[in-house]
Amino acid sequence: MSSVSYGRRLARPRNDRWIAGVCSAIGRRYGMSSNTVRLLFILSCLLPGPQFLIYLGLWIAIPNE
Numbered sequence: 001m002s003s004v005s006y007g008r009r010l011a012r013p014r015n016d017r018w019i020a021g022v023c024s025a026i027g028r029r030y031g032m033s034s035n036t037v038r039l040l041f042i043l044s045c046l047l048p049g050p051q052f053l054i055y056l057g058l059w060i061a062i063p064n065e
Contacts, residue, residue: 010029011065012024012063012064013025013028020055021062022055022059026058
């Protein structure tokens with residue numbers, strides 16, 4: 001079993017932020033558009049669950065660039 005390495009560490013960029021840069025960091029880490037990740041997050045907020053709390057936790061856990 002091999003692990004996939006995308007070559008970038010998870011870090012919130014200083015540019016390309018809307019609120020805290022969490023969606024942008026996830027998008028950059030996994031090779032996705034930051035706007036796609038933002039759209040997925042907004043759509044997920046329509047479902048019941050702790051999405052906002054997870055976002056706050058990631059805001060605290062993911063370091064700045």
